[in-house]
Amino acid sequence: MSCLNVLAQTGRIKGIVLDQDKKPVEGVNVSADGKTTTTDETGFYMLTVPAKQEVIIVFSHAAYGKVSQPIQVRPNEDLEFYPVLNPTSEQLGTVIITPESRQRVSGVTNIEPATIKTIPGANAGVENILKTLPGVNSNNELSTQYSVRGGNYDENLVYVNEVEVYRPFLIRSGQQEGLSFTNTDLVENVDFSAGGFQAKYGDKLSSVLDITYRTPEKFGASAQASLLGGSLSLDMISKDKKWTAVMGARYRDNSLLVKSQETKVNFRPKFFDYQANVAWRPNSRWEVSFLGNISINRYNYQPLTRQTNFGTIDEPIALVVFYEGQEKDAYETYFSALKTSFRVTDTFTLKLIGSAYEANEQEYFDIAAAYYFGDVNTDFGGDFGDVSITQGVGEQLDHARNDLNAFIVNTELKGIHDLKDSNTLIEWGFKYTREDIRDRLVEYQVIDSSGFSLNPPIEFLPTRDQPYTPYTGPLVPYQNVRALNYTVIDRFQGYAQWSRKGHLGESQIWMNAGVRAHAWNVDDRSGTGKYQYTFSPRAQFTIKPQWKRDMLFRLSGGLYHQPPMYRELRDSSGTVQPNVKAQQSIHAVFGGDYSFRLGKNKRGFKLTAEAYYKSLTDVNTYTIDNVRIRYRADNNAVAYAYGADLRLNGEFVPGTESWFSFGYMKTEENLNNRGYISRPTDQRLKFAALFQDFMPVLPSVKVYLNLVYNTGLPGGSPSYADPYLYQTRLRDYRRADVGFSYVFTENNSKRPDGHWLKKFKDLSLGFEIFNMFDNQNAITNTWVRDVYSKNQYGIPNYMTTRTFNVKISARL
Structure with a gap:
């Protein structure tokens, strides 16, 4: 960027x-x-x-x-x-x-686009910055997905220009994702709420990311190229200033990162997208805009070999795998939205928004893996690092032919009454959504360990001690999922909310109260679907005492629902359950912030603190494998989450914004009254730092640091394991990315007219180090079985190692 x-x-x-x-x-x-x-x-x-x-x-x-x-x-x-x-x-x-006051009173975090563009990361962009905020967690640098305060990836709302954006349905691995929907080159404003958000936002349980693309004021262009791809953007405006357009094209190639992993591969990805936001303003009261996106992602992956060393220093063990076959995935999305805004009077504005989203996704793979594992040779005089004594051998075949087509249309009418004389704002809206999903799911896995085919882990538990107890039943795949689903979901949503600024004694106060209603029906051609309804009241209250210190306190919360999307309707066997209920959360957030200035230059700082509690019912439990979520689709659990977040941000270096974040969170679930256990997103501690600086001797050299530490997530156990019998965690996630940039245009104001650098607003050359300390971070475990000792070994699947990147950026 x-x-x-x-x-x-x-x-x-x-x-x-x-x-x-x-x-x-x-x-x-x-x-x-x-x-x-x-x-x-x-x-x-x-x-x-x-x-x-x-x-x-x-x-x-x-x-x-x-x-x-x-x-x-x-x-x-x-x-x-x-x-x-x-x-x-x-x-x-x-x-x-x-303009910061609106975000401050409602507890919204505003992120500057300049910060988003400069901070390094393996998947740089808006989501890369979100992961440095308290309460936001991810242990996968190849993914743009994130969890917030105990929620999962499906519980986050994302809007671009007031239009909801959807994540892929079939995606199972972060390295398959390619490009995030949000084009950072086009962004003007980013607001993020980690909970307790207003009724005008949709029905999700965890967070809201609200992004606005910019309106150009004159012609401009920018370009960026690096070892990970490139981008080009244009700003255009007509002579009469009635037409404006901002557009961008991006290409990404993850080979640099994927080839740094332990698995040696032939990798031929093609991740491309094009976006445009065109606006027409015929007069002072009326504006029409169009937002379009085409995204074409091709993921061709052919693994060759892998060696993973684990165990201890005294007893090192290694897993060696030889692969045959390949994976060919394709994820194509086409998105368009038309929005018109008309200021009926000086206090009343109407907005009409229509959008259409189509996704065509396929996952085709046949990959055979032959493995052996055992003790590692530590003799420098011999074959150092090779497996010298084999403890187990086996083979595994993974097969999939998964196809999905999703077509989603939305129509929404919004009204805004800004009664300035009484400091009152009234907002309302109605929305209709139709989701048409066609899905074929065919996948299986066959495992042969030490010459004995392993049967499914749940149905055949008594016979898992082969070869000591012979098994005479039929040979079946270890895992086998087959389903063909045609699903149509109709949704009707509405909201109304009221906001007012006022005084309580000498203190300033701000109040917001609203309610959402949601009705939906799932038609899966079985005739068993029925309409369901939810009502979600929400409120916020903010007070700013008339103190010498600039302090502000907020209380927000309410009843939040998440009516199921298609992915939440599909159970672990692939079957759609049309009457899955909406998950429900009673959410309370109490927080505040303290703004102050320090130093002789009176640089600004802000300390923000929040404590939160969620009580969840009708919980739809799930498992996570990399970024793939599979639900039980039965609403048979209750859960809770609580924690506290702290963030100190400000000008640690004059003219730049940096911050330090800390979070503590605990979330547990109780399935069928069996007792409380950790949820898959129970990441207890979080520390992150985002720092910007420049070298005093060479002020044209900028330095950027992105540091994240998360404690380990549950998920070290096999996905089929009973979570009540098998509770293990992955290792802690530690990552530091650093970037250096030489800005050629730093002293443009001192250069004479006509100098060639005067043509550029920015021209810079950057060098980045991803995973600077080469930490080994695991996303999942591969489970292999030693048939003689009857032990199962969890071999970590490590993420990317230390990687170097070079980029050049230019902006006119």
Whole structure:
């Protein structure tokens, strides 16, 4: 991604200049920080101003009095301001406009796009930054999936320009994912809520990621190329400023990362996508925009050999595997959304959104693996590192022919009543969704350990002591799943919420209350599906005492439901259960933040703390293998999650934002009243640091550090094992990524006009080290059996090792 000059960030202020009759005024001179523009015939203006500092914006016209207003914007943020000009009197505003206040009172974390683009990571982007926040966990650097406060990957809402985005259905491995939907080159604003979010957001149990793509103000272009791929983006605007477009194309090749793993492979991936956001603004009240995406991911994988060393220093053991066969996967998605916004009156706005999403996914593989394991030769005079004494041998065949087509359409109407005179905001909306899923699932696994075919682990438990007890039954696959599903889901959703700012004594308060309703029906051609309903009341309360210290306290929560998507309806055998209930969570969050300044330069810092508790019923339990989730689809469990999150962020280095995060979380479930055990996402401790700096001797050299430590997840046991009998954890996840960037345009302001670097807003050359300390992080275990000792060995499947990357970025 483009490495921006974080010491020279800007934002934009825009809006419509009105007269005393609330009519647009053309030809108003707008100036701030030495820059000037003029309103068009619709009264519209847009002006770029420095971020993170107060400037005075002045509106002047020969027939009206002058208006002056102090403003302060965040980097890359659009701030709307609608001044009213009077015929004679001059006006001076006294309130500093701070766009951060909206996120602060509602407990939303705002992430600057410049930070997203600069921080290194094996899968750099928005999700890479989210994983450094408290309460957000992942132990897979090849995946963009993440869990929040004990939830799983399916419990997170993602919106781009108010349109919901869906994750792949069949995806089972992080290295298959390719590109995240979000194109970082196009992002203008990123808001994230880890819980206790408002009723206007959809029905999920864990989090909301709300992304807005930018509106260009002039032509621009950026390009980036590295050993992992490249990207190109364009900003375009018409002469009359009524048409704008931002578009980007990306290509990604994960070979550099996949080939750093222990398995030697032939790997030929092709991950490509194209996105465009086009907007038309015919007048000051009406805007129409189109968001489109085409994503084509081809994953061709041919494993060759693997050797994994485990055991102890005194008794080292190694697993050696030889492979035959290959995997050919394809994930194609086509997405389009049309949104129109019309300002009916100065206080009432209507929005109509329609979207369509189609996914065509296939997983085809036949991979045979022959393995042996045993003691490792530690004699430097012999075959050092080879297996000298074999303890077990075996073979395994994995087969799949899985196809899925998903077609999802949405229609949504929203209304916003901004009653400025009473500091009240009323929002409502209605949404219809139709999901048409066609799915063929055919996969099996055959295991031959030491010459004896292993039968399924659950149904044939008494005969697992072969060869000592002969088995005379039929030979069947160790695992076998076959299903053909045609499923249609109709959903009707609605919400209404009320927000108000006010005072309680001398303290400022902000209140929000709302309710969601959701009705759905699953038609699987069996005729057994029936309509189900949920109602979800939610509320937030924020108070800012009139203290000398800038402190703020928040309380939020309510009743949250997650009506099942298709993946949650399909049980472990592949059969769709049409009457799976919505999972329910009573969620409470209490937190606050303290903003302060330190040092002689009065750099800004903020300490945020939150404590939360979730009580879950009708829980749909599941297992996780890499990033693949398989549900029981029976709602036979209850669960809870609680924890605390801390984050300190601010300008540890002038002009840059860094932060340190810490989280503690515990989540357990009780299946069929058998007692509480850890859930698959029970990751107890989390520490992360994101740090930006520059070298004082060479200020053009920027340094970026991304550090994550997570304690081990449950999941070290075989996926078929009874979790009540087999509770083990993976090893702790430790990872540090560091990036260095030389910014050629750092001193452009001092260069003479005509210098070739003056053509660039940014030109930089970067060098990145992924997994700098070469930590061995495991995502799952491979289980092999020693037939003589009847022991099972869990051999870790390690993620990527230390890897180096070079990239070049340019922005016009």
